[in-house]
Amino acid sequence: MTDKEYLEAIIREQTIAQGSEEFKALQDQRAKVEKILREHFGSSPAIREGGSKAKHTMIRESYDLDILCYFLHDEENAGSSLKEIYNNVFSVLSDSYIVERKRSALRLMDRDDHEHYTHLDVIPGRYADETKQDVYLHQENGEKERLKTNPEIHINHVRDSGVRDAIKLIKLWKVRNHINAKTFVLELLVIKLLQDKREVPLTEQLSHIWAEFRDNNDNLTVDDPANPEGNDLSELLNDSVITRLSSVASNTLKQIEEFGWSAVYGAVKEDAESLSDRLREVASTRSVRPWSSV
Amino acid sequence: MLQPALSDPGAVSKKKPWYIENPDSYNTLRREVENIFPELSFVERVGEVCIEGDLHILDNSGKVLYRFSIRVKLSEQSPRGLPTVWETGGRIPWERERHMNPHDGSACIYLPEEFWYENPNGISISEFIRGPLTGFLINQILIDKSENHKWLKGEWDHGENGIIEFYAEHLGTSEPNNILRCLTMLRKKDTKEIKGHWLCPCGSGHKLRDCHRLNINELHKRIPSEVTEASHTKLKRAVQELRNSH
């Protein structure tokens, strides 16, 4: 197995695939939350998916589904201020879940099993105007009481980055090494560092990112693509986060040099039956005769 | 003076795509597809709607065997029509021999005639992705792994030759002029306009009613007229070119 094949295999193991238990559970949870929100707030709020699901960067070891619930800019159904909206959504969800107040999100825990995170965060907000582009979010504990953002830009920035595989593997690396950095900041960092390296092999992309974390930590800054001037992300990428990224990266690079890539993500289970045989089995009932118009 | 936009009568009378005419069924479809495929999502652009992202190829136990980056452009005619597909991860070369259009990289998964003949009511987009598209992509991997790989259900020849092969299976003749006559019949709006006393296009010399009437009826019933129209144009051009070269 080459290093490239190894990393491909790791990503496959981390893929939440169609029809999988995790995915079904996530869809059920999502439907349940949407039903609750609709029962209380009617048809007017826009309810849609965000987070790693919408960005196509979910990994099995740590995934979440953000449910964005945005009220129209001139609607007062859920409250007139952003804080009221946040609190009203909180209390509506509290009938069915243990709800934890995050900065702008409401994290849902199972009522029967308090330790159990449902992988669902609900993010209430309000559209800034009729165009339904920019959104204002309440901030529970931040410098500013409200945050202006644009979910569409954030999602597209990651989804269309061309480096989603590197993002997935860096997220897995973060989880495995218990690095306390915000995922969305890490995503922005990966995209920025790989700006000119979209076409190079995944192994090279990751080594480059880690080398930058290790050697270049003065330059580890990111801008919010939805609001580059307005939102300062430097607090999320503070000295302690950078120090941690740097030291784990340095260690990771040493391990690759000494023991190879499997030291980073562990061994992959190889199946006895060959890939070709299994592929042929799947294709046997689905093949049709291809053509070519020219 | 000829106005380019009006010179094509088809362009004037062109129907709006179904997803614009019927936003409710579009939203239902979108929700359905995004609920099935975790890493595919709808992207709406001016003039087209595409499904983009990663498609996971699973084995029968649900394990991910392979991943492909794809773009699937919805048919404008119907939610159950034949979509256009691109592989966007650069894994399949744009070659005719690989059934990829060398000009724009689109994948030739189906001969349109066969698509409609096998699925007279079309197929839903998620069935299409799970079925024929997945089969097509797997065959592509198997070709990469072994040069001797044969397409599991066979393959059609390129361009008009593939069209001829298709009708030959239904009429028992591969003579281009006969197929062209068959396509002329199939272009008729109503089956009743295809008269039983006409000569059968198979070349037997018999009247249609005594020969391939049922086959022609079946083809006419299942294959939409846009498809036979396009094949007719393509084949007619090829036959004329052949004549001119002699």
Ligand SMILES: [Zn+2]
């Ligand atoms: Zn050829």
Ligand SMILES: [Zn+2]
């Ligand atoms: Zn006949």
